[in-house]
Amino acid sequence: MNSLHPARRPKCIATVCLSGTLPEKLEAAAAAGFDGVEIFENDLLNFDGSPARVRQMAAELGLAIMLYQPFRDFEAMPGELLARNLARAERKFDVMAELGVEMVLVCSNVQDIAIDDPARSADDLRQMAEAAARRGLRVGYEALAWGRHTRTWRQAWQIVRQADHPALGLILDSFHTLSLGDTLDGIHDVPADKLFFVQFADAPKLSMDVLSWSRHHRNFPGQGDLPVTDFARDLLAAGYTGPLSLEVFNDEFRSAPARLTALDGMRSLRWLESEAGGAELPAAAQFEGVDFLEFAVDAAAGRELETRLRALGFILAGHHRSKAVDLYRQGGVNVILNMEQDSAASEHFQLHGPSVCAIGLKVDDAERAMTRARELCAQEWRGPVGPTERSIPALRAPDGTLLYLIDDREADRSIYESDFVLHPGVQDDAAGWASIDHVAQALPAHRLDSFVLFYRAVFGMHAEAVQEIADPYGLVKSRAMVSPDRNVRIPLNVSESGRTATGRFITAYAGSGVHHIAFRTERLFETIEAIDRGAACLQHVPENYYDDVAARLGLDDALLTRLHDDGLLYDRDPHGDFLHAYTEPFRERFFFELVQRNGYLGYGAANAAVRMAVQAQLSRGATTSADH
Amino acid sequence: MNSLHPARRPKCIATVCLSGTLPEKLEAAAAAGFDGVEIFENDLLNFDGSPARVRQMAAELGLAIMLYQPFRDFEAMPGELLARNLARAERKFDVMAELGVEMVLVCSNVQDIAIDDPARSADDLRQMAEAAARRGLRVGYEALAWGRHTRTWRQAWQIVRQADHPALGLILDSFHTLSLGDTLDGIHDVPADKLFFVQFADAPKLSMDVLSWSRHHRNFPGQGDLPVTDFARDLLAAGYTGPLSLEVFNDEFRSAPARLTALDGMRSLRWLESEAGGAELPAAAQFEGVDFLEFAVDAAAGRELETRLRALGFILAGHHRSKAVDLYRQGGVNVILNMEQDSAASEHFQLHGPSVCAIGLKVDDAERAMTRARELCAQEWRGPVGPTERSIPALRAPDGTLLYLIDDREADRSIYESDFVLHPGVQDDAAGWASIDHVAQALPAHRLDSFVLFYRAVFGMHAEAVQEIADPYGLVKSRAMVSPDRNVRIPLNVSESGRTATGRFITAYAGSGVHHIAFRTERLFETIEAIDRGAACLQHVPENYYDDVAARLGLDDALLTRLHDDGLLYDRDPHGDFLHAYTEPFRERFFFELVQRNGYLGYGAANAAVRMAVQAQLSRGATTSADH
Structure with missing residues (x-):
């Protein structure tokens, strides 16, 4: 067992996490403070320079090349394919020698023709390890969640154990384990010196085939929904002393500025290491x-x-x-x-x-x-x-x-x-505003993961479930970041469409920022009486809305009449009910919301569509009059 | 049985298919020539005008309101909920009377508390149908693929049959049936007058939960991968005489211009009706x-x-x-x-x-x-x-x-x-170009479905599987449209990222258009000898590429040397092999490709990443020198 707070482990990032050419990726990783990189083979193939040149670039940037990957479909192939695969491995060992990298990742075979025989797999991998050892190299074997026969780290470990070669060890990947609903239970049985390398990725919970999920929707620890911190804690407790590395395949990362992504990666690993008890960070604010x-x-x-x-x-x-x-x-x-x-x-x-x-x-x-x-x-x-x-x-x-x-x-x-x-003696509580209930930000869709990680890691906030809201001109997704005691709430709103309220905000505002602020009262009907409702509140809530809310939630006529006369919206969840109203947008920049929450935990998502429809109408009105 | 080519059936589209406010949706549907619309309830709720006003707008546009939907979670609820649900239905009947719509869609209950008792469901629906009939209305019952107990049209039909009320019938939806891998086998047992209404949607084949698939990724028949034409053929053969309607939930449709979407919808239904034998169209070109x-x-x-x-x-x-x-x-x-x-x-x-x-x-x-x-x-x-x-x-x-x-x-x-x-007597075949092999178009990602439908419906082309290509600055997806005899090939390339080759093209070109043209020869080595290779071809294919292709495909040294010396790329599929090279881009607008395909069916997708890396490098070079 390690002590709780040993020296920080080296931090590594796979080049496939970052956008751009290989030199751009290396520069971004170095700028974010990474100690090393995994070279993803395709990044090398597309680079117009020798492996020796890559080694030199990395060295000049202070980066170690910690892993070369992936080497696919090697073990347990029928007939003469083993000889061909060993020959292929020798050619890759040449490249590794020139790159100056010591370890190659072999991922479990996905070919239909692969033989279901762990002993054969062990034997093949031992031969490869022996060939690697002759050149001072090492082989790490990783179970892909969709491997043909080897899918879990336990299966991979049985094969590595049976092969029993000092140059052969295990590579773990949090996604491959957690995406199957698996854990690291039993990892203590693996000697720490056989834990060669560990790759981390998180992911949103999606119901799709695990291959597509892995190839397109991974993200950094702290950006998704998988129990990556448990995985990391188990791993450190098992005595792993190697680098903490990130391996993420994500369509948005592929096109995002590499330096921003690399910085998010470093934030993610430092947070992860602390959450796993491997390094100490000051506690998040209360x-x-x-x-x-x-x-x-x-x-x-x-x-x-x-x-x-x-x-x-x-x-x-x-x-x-x-x-x-x-x-x-x-x-x-x-x-x-x-x-x-x-x-x-x-x-x-x-x-x-x-x-x-x-x-x-x-x-x-x-x-x-x-x-x-x-x-x-x-x-x-x-x-x-x-x-x-x-x-x-x-x-x-x-x-x-x-x-x-x-x-x-x-x-x-x-x-x-x-x-x-x-100004002394000013009476300033007539309207009954108690607090700022929430402050919503609009951001481009591809920035959501980055914002979630920031609020989660830096401030210890929770990420609530994503809500989908139908704006008349496209879908808006909203994910609230909430402090543990719920007194700071920051809904984050994104939209792929430029024509939604969120999309229009981002264009008008030229970036991401606060687009609505909710003031909270404990008695909204009285507050509405006390303020200048005509000037403050959005009119024109459609009659059809009240007909539906009455039919849907079975409201009594007195409440319905009151909501209708004051132009309030209404929602209910298992914890309580919610009354709210909106102001007209201020120059397409922001608007205020007036809320009373009686135990209710949400943000009135059920009513967001009707609010957006009215605001879109107003905005179209404004555009139309501006055109004349 | 119908005759093969009866009068064309009325065409209908659900308002949820189209972007915008309810008036915008109605105008787009009318402009595309639809006979009627389904009013999706939320579109009414968010509209600041009475149902009578909607009826009047539709009438002025020559649109019938053919269906009101959805009415959810009605049947087989425990305890006193039936009474509440019947009261809720009466309120919706009021709305329908004002709208002037005769039929409501009840979709199968998804609530956990719903009782698994088809007889109870039948009884409840009979009561609702009886209430509807008193007001001259009808109820159509549809099985949702993710219903709590009723998931297939056969289950829904057993319930409708048992209820045995003239105002109660079946509503079919191609997505709900086909997404489960189900068919209309047995539909002939349903009397044609019980087939109240049919909704069509296609979808790409995706491995994800059926609810998310349905809510976000449906598209119009001819845009996806489901056997929608078989479904339509079976339906017409069963004697269905009602409207052909579209019901599509699609994130991109939500934000696309409604008039373009509606026109695609009309193209889709006309094509579908013809493919199903319900109307005659001239055959597609050879x-x-x-x-x-x-x-x-x-x-x-x-x-x-x-x-x-x-x-x-x-x-x-x-x-x-x-x-x-x-x-x-x-x-x-x-x-x-x-x-x-x-x-x-x-x-x-x-x-x-x-x-x-x-x-x-x-x-x-x-x-x-x-x-x-x-x-x-x-x-x-x-x-x-x-x-x-x-x-x-x-x-x-x-x-x-x-x-x-x-x-x-x-x-x-x-x-x-x-x-x-x-010019007479000019010798013009020295280089050996045989034909134009393919003409690739780049388009914004949200337009792909629209282009696929155009080439499939108008020209009878096949849509090949989507290929994913890793540009250094983001993912590019490519889907080829190919004529049945394969002598016209039009790959369609899209990218969510503006920084990829495809994204840069769309910016430079200000829209979608042809971005590369492949000339085909039967003898590329000779063609390369005959042309000015230095001027024509892209240099700088990385050495690492040849190292890998040799290791990966086991090429012999003579071929490898030849490829390397001529700067050619190489790929292989089960049908044959493929040699190709690229020219430098012409002002970021287009480039030429030189190809020889020896039975090979693809487009060298395996090599696209290396080509894009080199082109991105050139383009950066151009930008950088322009900056100085």
Whole structure:
């Protein structure tokens, strides 16, 4: 058994995880801090340079070549094919010698003609190992989940054990084991020095054949749904001391910028190693909720947004001590409008127009959370701070939004008291807003895995199940990231279509960012009375919606009439019910949602289609009038 | 039994097939010539207008509302739920009366609590049918492939038969039957007047759970892999006389322009009805090969392309009688360069730059083929014709490329003799080009189904299996459309990534079009000797490629040396082998391929990755030098 926190293991990534040419892949892996790479054979074949040149490039970048792969369909072939396969192996050993790589991955035979005879497989692999050993090389044998006869690591281990050659060992792959619903139970029976190499991949749970699932939908640990951390924990407990490597086949990774993918890979492995008890990371933050939202605006957008906020019951609560920044407040909700020139906010405004540029998150220990974030490759941010103002640790979310981590433990006053001149004695809780319920982000579809990993690893959030929502112009998928105590909720919305609400946002906004913010009250009917509903809320919920919700959920007439008259939407889950309404979008950038959740856990996905239909209508209206 | 060719059946489409708001969907269905629509309930719920308003819109567009759907989870529920469900049905009957639709679709119950008791299901459905009949309405019962207890049409029929109510009948759906591997065997036992309605959908063969497959990947008959024509034939033979309707859930359809989708739907149903023997269409053309390719160029591009063609052995064979058009020839291959101002070609050039604007296809009977094309909603094209020139029937491919149909049966001379002043006595077969082997088109990924249907329905081509090719910057999928005698081959290439060769083409070309053309010889080594290989062919095939192909296919050294020295690629399938080479891309628009196929049936997909890697390198080189 290892001690719980030994030195960190070398980190490795297979070239097939990354987009581009072989030199581009190597550069990206080195830039993300990997110690080594697996060379995926096709990347070498398509490279117009010798294996020796690849060895030199890797060495110059400080990368070890840790594995050459795959060598396919070798063992237990009929007749004279063994001789041909051994000859083929010798040619690959030539390439490996030139590359300077010591280990080759042999994956279990998938050919129909392969013979179902583990003893024969063992014998063939022993011969290959003997040939490898003569040249100082080693052979790792891996069970493919769809192998012809060898599909589990236990079967592969029986063969390796029987072959009993020092140059032959086992290669494990989390996907091949976990995709079959298998575990590493029994791995302690394998001597640690026979665990030659381990490849990690996660994947979303999909009901499809395992080959297609593997070839197109793998992703990095922390991005999918497989119990990869259990796998890693069992493996380290079994005494594995080799590199932690990533092997992912993913259609989106193939076309994504290699450097971003490599950085996600490094974040994934560091998180995985910590979750598996192989290295220590500071614990994730305990969240106490969303403390404030900050909008980047110019003077005109600021006035327009102020009108919207006042309609929702907000009042001006103070001015920043040193910057052109206003604080609006209502009950437990703080909204900051930042009009400061030459600031991070003004840069954000130039790029995206009026929009959320920062989110303040209340945490138990900001320093600990920042240390964890730094170790998980998050980008820290520091802005200018006035003399009496508080310096608040901040990092960038993957969409560039600033995330401030606010921790009042050692402060004698709140950040609002330290940084703002507050208007005393203002009554600011008439509308009854209790908190910011959720902050939804829209992002391009291919970025979802990356965002999920960020919030899961850096902040310890849970990824909820993907919801599918039918926008009139295409499908929108939504996956909420939620802090363990549920007081920070960040739904992530993606759409393959550019014509949906999400797609239109990404075009208008020129990237990914916050596209809606939900304020929560414990008594929505009273809140609606207290605010300027006509100015605040989206009208035109179709009558047909109420007819259906009444038939579907069997609502009593009094509630139905009340919902209908106030233009509210309604949903119910096993935990409780949910009342909500929306505002009109603010210049195709964002909108507000008004919610009351009585134990309900979701986000009203059942009503999203009707909301999107109304918003699409409004947006078409706006486009049409703009055209005239 | 019906006669073989009765009057055509009414055509219907479910609103869920089409993108947009309900009014947009109705307009698209009417514009494509549909007789009616199924109203999918959510489209009504999200519409801000009464059911009566929908009835009026449909009537104004000449559309009947043929079905209201779905009504879910009705039958065989425990306890007091039947009463609640009957009350729910009454509310939907109110909506149907206002809509003016006579039939509702009840799909089989999927709830875990549903009781496994066909007699109970029959009893419940009889009560609902009785309630419907009181209002002059009818109920159609459909088995969902993933229903809790009722999954096949035979089970649904036993329930309908037992209920024995005139207002209750069966609704069939080709997807629900075919996705289970089931057929309509035994459908003759169902009285024709109990076959209330039929919905058609096709789908690609995917190994995934049937619910996800159904919700996201259905497509129109002729776009997928299911035996939908057998299903339709069995159905018509059983005496079904109702509408042919389409019900497709497809993520890409949800965001595609509704009018294009509706037109594809109409093409699909007309083709299906004909294939099923329910209506007659002229037979598809018998192809005799690709007769010519026409490039739209300006003077400069024309000179550059001429240089390329001369390097490949082509010579100038003639000038057009009335237009600025040149004919280049080599063996059996004709290439036309069109520089005519104010022509279809010059329009094409304005839009796409130098590129293929027309393809001449040799057919047995051009008039018959054109009549078929017209009936299948293809767009006919007529250009200006000089006094002694031949008028050639033409239509537009889905990418706008003109397809000329050439039929020399009644002509006393070829189109080259009638339209061109030929240079007599020119020796033009030195290079040994025998024919145009294939013409590949690149298209946006979401257009593939539409293109497949066009070539399959209009030209009777087969769709080959999808090949996946790893471009360094993303996945490319290729599906070849091939005429029955294999002398016209049109590979269709798509990529979700904008960074692949296919993606870069679509950006540079501003749309879909021809991106490579393969010339075929029976003796490639000799052809290579006869042409200017240095100018014509792509150099830099990596050495690593030859090392691998030798190890993988066990090539003898003489062949290997020859391939290597000539820079040729090699592949093999069970039918024969394949030698090929590529030219450098012409301004990111297209390239030529040089092929010899000795019985081989494919397109060298195994070598596409290495070709794309070299081309990506060239393209990066071009970009990089342009940057300096």
